[in-house]
Amino acid sequence: MKGIKAVADLLLNYPNSRARYLIHKYCYNEKINFWLRAQFPDDSKQFLDEFKRIQISLIASYHDYYDQKKIGDQPKLFSDLYKRVSFSIENGRMALRSIDSVYLTAFICSMAASSNYLAMNFPQWIQTSIVDDVLKITSFNENISPYITNQIMMCVQKIKSKVPNGCFEGINHLAPIFNKLVELNNQRSTQLEPDDQSPDESLGLYDTPFKHSSSQSVLYQQLIAAKFNKFKKHKEEEIAKGSNSERLCKKLYYRNLMSSINPTSGAWLSAGMSHPSFLLSPFEFTAALCRRNTIYNTSIPTLNSHVTENPQNYQCPCYGRIIMIDPYGYHLTNCKIAGGAIRLHDNVVHTLVMLFRSLGLSVALEPLHVFSQIEADDERRPDILIRNPHGGGPQTVVEVAVSSFNNRNRTNNNKPEQVPIETEKQKTRKYGKAAEENHLRLCPAAFSTTGEMGPSIKKLLLEQIRLKLQLVDGEVKRSKVQKIMKHCVRHISAAINRSASRNIFLKVTKMVNLARHNQQNFSSSTFCDSTSSSASSSPDELVQQPTTRTSNYKSRCYPKLSLFLVLENVLHVYLDKYT
Numbered sequence: 370m371k372g373i374k375a376v377a378d379l380l381l382n383y384p385n386s387r388a389r390y391l392i393h394k395y396c397y398n399e400k401i402n403f404w405l406r407a408q409f410p411d412d413s414k415q416f417l418d419e420f421k422r423i424q425i426s427l428i429a430s431y432h433d434y435y436d437q438k439k440i441g442d443q444p445k446l447f448s449d450l451y452k453r454v455s456f457s458i459e460n461g462r463m464a465l466r467s468i469d470s471v472y473l474t475a476f477i478c479s480m481a482a483s484s485n486y487l488a489m490n491f492p493q494w495i496q497t498s499i500v501d502d503v504l505k506i507t508s509f510n511e512n513i514s515p516y517i518t519n520q521i522m523m524c525v526q527k528i529k530s531k532v533p534n535g536c537f538e539g540i541n542h543l544a545p546i547f548n549k550l551v552e553l554n555n556q557r558s559t560q561l562e563p564d565d566q567s568p569d570e571s572l573g574l575y576d577t578p579f580k581h582s583s584s585q586s587v588l589y590q591q592l593i594a595a596k597f598n599k600f601k602k603h604k605e606e607e608i609a610k611g612s613n614s615e616r617l618c619k620k621l622y623y624r625n626l627m628s629s630i631n632p633t634s635g636a637w638l639s640a641g642m643s644h645p646s647f648l649l650s651p652f653e654f655t656a657a658l659c660r661r662n663t664i665y666n667t668s669i670p671t672l673n674s675h676v677t678e679n680p681q682n683y684q685c686p687c688y689g690r691i692i693m694i695d696p697y698g699y700h701l702t703n704c705k706i707a708g709g710a711i712r713l714h715d716n717v718v719h720t721l722v723m724l725f726r727s728l729g730l731s732v733a734l735e736p737l738h739v740f741s742q743i744e745a746d747d748e749r750r751p752d753i754l755i756r757n758p759h760g761g762g763p764q765t766v767v768e769v770a771v772s773s774f775n776n777r778n779r780t781n782n783n784k785p786e787q788v789p790i791e792t793e794k795q796k797t798r799k800y801g802k803a804a805e806e807n808h809l810r811l812c813p814a815a816f817s818t819t820g821e822m823g824p825s826i827k828k829l830l831l832e833q834i835r836l837k838l839q840l841v842d843g844e845v846k847r848s849k850v851q852k853i854m855k856h857c858v859r860h861i862s863a864a865i866n867r868s869a870s871r872n873i874f875l876k877v878t879k880m881v882n883l884a885r886h887n888q889q890n891f892s893s894s895t896f897c898d899s900t901s902s903s904a905s906s907s908p909d910e911l912v913q914q915p916t917t918r919t920s921n922y923k924s925r926c927y928p929k930l931s932l933f934l935v936l937e938n939v940l941h942v943y944l945d946k947y948t
C-alpha cells in the first residue's frame with residue numbers, strides 16, 4: 370500500500386495532468402488487477418477502501434481539485450464522481466474502471482484459469498474429463514477447502530445479486546461455475562461477428578462487441594453495464610426532485626450525460642498525445658473534464674453573494690436574453706460574444722478541410738460565388754466545397770454548424786440526437802434550394818459542443834473513405850475503413866474539445882480582468898507602493914501560454930520526473946501502435 374501511495378503522490382506532483390490520466394489508466398490500474406487476481410477476496414477488502422481514496426485524489430486532480438481536505442469534506446460529490454469516471458468512454462465517461470467490479474471478478478477468474486493445473490496436482494479436489502472434445506471439470510470437492518469454496522461463492526453471490534440474469538444464472542455449485550468461466554474464456558475464438566449492426570457499428574466506430582480477451586472482461590462488462598444502467602436511471606429520476614434551481618442543475622447534468630453517450634464525443638480522450646493537435650495544457654484538460662463530468666470549474670469566477678459586486682460581470686446577454694454564466698463552462702464554450710462561437714466553428718471547418726485533403730480531395734475553403742449561377746448577387750459563402758468527390762458525383766458543399774447540446778431544439782432529455790438533426794434541417798432550409806439549383810450536393814455537417822456528429826457528415830466521410838480505398842486498393846477492407854474513420858473522428862473530436870477549452874480560457878481571463886478593473890476603482894487600501902500594488906500587473910501578463918509542453922519541465926524541480934517522462938514516451942509509442 371505504501372508503494373502504491375508513494376506512486377500516487379508522485380503522480381499528483383506531475384504537472385502534466387493529461388499524461389497523468391493516461392499513466393493512471395494504462396499503467397497504474399492494470400497492476401492492481403494482477404495483484405487482486407492472486408489474493409483471497411477477504412484479504413484485499415481493506416486494501417480496496419484505501420485504494421479508492423487514492424484514486425479519488427487522482428481523479429479530483431484532473432478537475433483541478435488538489436486540496437485533500439476539501440475533497441474529504443465533500444464525500445458525496447467525489448464518490449459520485451468516482452462512480453462516473455469508471456464507466457467507459459463510449460458511455461460518456463473516462464474508462465477508469467470500477468475497482469469493486471474488478472475485485473469481484475479477479476479471484477474467481479484467476480482460479481478458473483488455473484483450474485486445469487490444480488486438477489493435475491490435486492486430483493482429490495478437482496477432477497476433469499473430456500466431454501464432447503472439451504476438457505470439463507466433472508467434480509469439485511467443496512469440502513476439501515471450505516475457505517476457498519466460501520470465498521468463491523461469496524463473489525459469485527455478489528455478482529448474481531448485481532446481474533441477476535448474467536452468466537451465473539441458476540448455477541450454484543463450483544464445478545459448473547468453473548466450467549462456465551472456462552467457456553467464457555474460449556468464447557472469443559468461436560464468436561462470429563453479428564449480422565445486425567447498428568449504424569454506428571457499421572461506421573466502424575464501435576469495437577466489435579465480442580472482442581473480450583478473457584472471462585474476467587466478459588464478467589466485468591456485465592457488471593459495469595448493470596451498474597451503468599442503474600446509475601443512469603437514478604440520475605433520470607433525480608431530475609424531478611429538489612428545488613427549482615436544483616432541478617435545473619440535475620437536468621443539465623443528465624442532458625450532458627446523455628449527449629456524451631456515443632462513440633465520437635469522447636474520442637479525444639483516447640486519442641493519446643502523439644499528434645500536436647491532441648495535446649492539451651493542464652488548464653484545457655481541466656476545463657474539458659469539468660464540462661464532461663459536470664463538475665464546478667474552479668477557474669471560472671462566480672458571483673459571491675456576500676460581497677457587493679456587479680452581477681452583470683457574471684451574466685451574458687449573447688443569445689438574446691440575459692443568463693448567468695454557469696460554473697461548468699457550458700455557456701463559455703460557444704458564447705457568441707468576443708468570437709467564441711465563431712472560433713469553435715472555424716476550427717472545426719479547418720479540421721474537416723485537413724481531413725478531406727488527406728483523402729485526396731480538392732477542397733476550397735469558403736469559396737466565393739458558389740451559388741451565383743442562378744442569381745448573380747448571391748454572396749453566400751458556404752464553409753467548404755469539395756470539387757472532385759470520389760465516385761464522380763456532383764460537387765459537394767459542406768456547411769458546418771456547432772450547436773450547444775442543451776439548446777432550444779432539445780425537447781427530450783433522452784434524445785440528444787435532436788440537436789444535430791435539427792441543425793441539419795436548418796442548414797438544409799437555408800442552402801438546400803440554392804444548392805439544388807446550382808447542381809451541387811449539400812452536406813450539412815452538424816456537431817454539438819459535446820462532440821456529437823450529425824448523421825450526414827458521418828455518411829459523407831464514410832462514403833468518401835470507401836470510394837478512396839476502392840480507387841487505391843481495388844478493394845474495401847472493413848478494418849481499413851474503421852481505422853481511417855477512427856482517425857477522422859479523433860481529429861474532429863479533439864478540435865471541438867480543444868477549441869471549447871480555449872474559449873473558456875479566454876473568457877475566464879476576460880472575466881478576471883473585468884473583476885480586477887472594478888476592484889481598482891473602489892479599493893480603500895490605496896496607500897501602498899506602486900510596485901507592490903495589486904493593480905499593477907494584469908493577469909494576462911502572468912498567465913502562462915495555453916500550450917505547455919512536458920519537455921519544459923524536465924527534471925528541474927521534480928527529481929523523479931525523469932521516470933515519468935520515460936513512461937510517457939513509452940505510452941506514446943504504445944498508443945500509436947495499438948489504438
Ligand SMILES: [Zn+2]
Pocket residue numbers: 685686687688700703704705706
Ligand atoms: Zn455568452
